[in-house]
Amino acid sequence: MSKKTIQRGAAVGAAAVCALVLWAGTGGHPVADGRTVGAGAVLATSVVAGLxxxxxxxxxxxxxxxxxxxxxxxxxxxxxxxxxxSAGAADGAANVGTLLGLHTIVYVVLMVAFGKSAQSVRAPQAVKPVV
Incomplete structure (x- = not known):
């Protein structure tokens, strides 16, 4: 496996873990559209977004x-x-904050981590004609 693959895989995992930590830290029971958002939904959504x-x-x-x-x-x-x-479906201000926070933490982790791995990528150079 390449270094970039490992970095990006770790980034997806880190985003999911951060989202789960935030979810658990807020009581783990945000409600959207009358349904409780569980750990499985948080994990699956974070991983799918990252991938x-x-x-x-x-x-x-x-x-x-x-x-x-x-x-x-x-x-x-x-x-x-x-x-x-997310903001429209949440029931109450605390749930809105939790759901917005979950989206934000995944976004920030992926932006930073993918940015670091992309900086080392060099696009192919154009081939110069031989005269």
Missing amino acids: AGWALLAVLERFTRHAYAIWATVATLVYGFSLIP
Whole structure:
């Protein structure tokens, strides 16, 4: 396994663990649309988001020199749009804060960790013609 693969796998795991710690620290019982958000949902959502972000970054790195900049823009838009239903579905201010916090912690961990792994990526150089 490459160093980048290990770093990104660790980032996905760290984002999920951070989300679970926040979930547990807030009592572990946020309610959205009348249903309690459990540890399994927090873990699954964090891992799926992390893996999707990783996949997008990996594809972008193959096709552009500006992979991280594009990825960061897309990730920020997805994060922003994910806050809308979370805020609207939560029952009460404490639940809104918890759900927004869960989204935010996953976003921040992935942005920082993927940014560090993407900085070492060099896009292929154009081949100079031999004259």
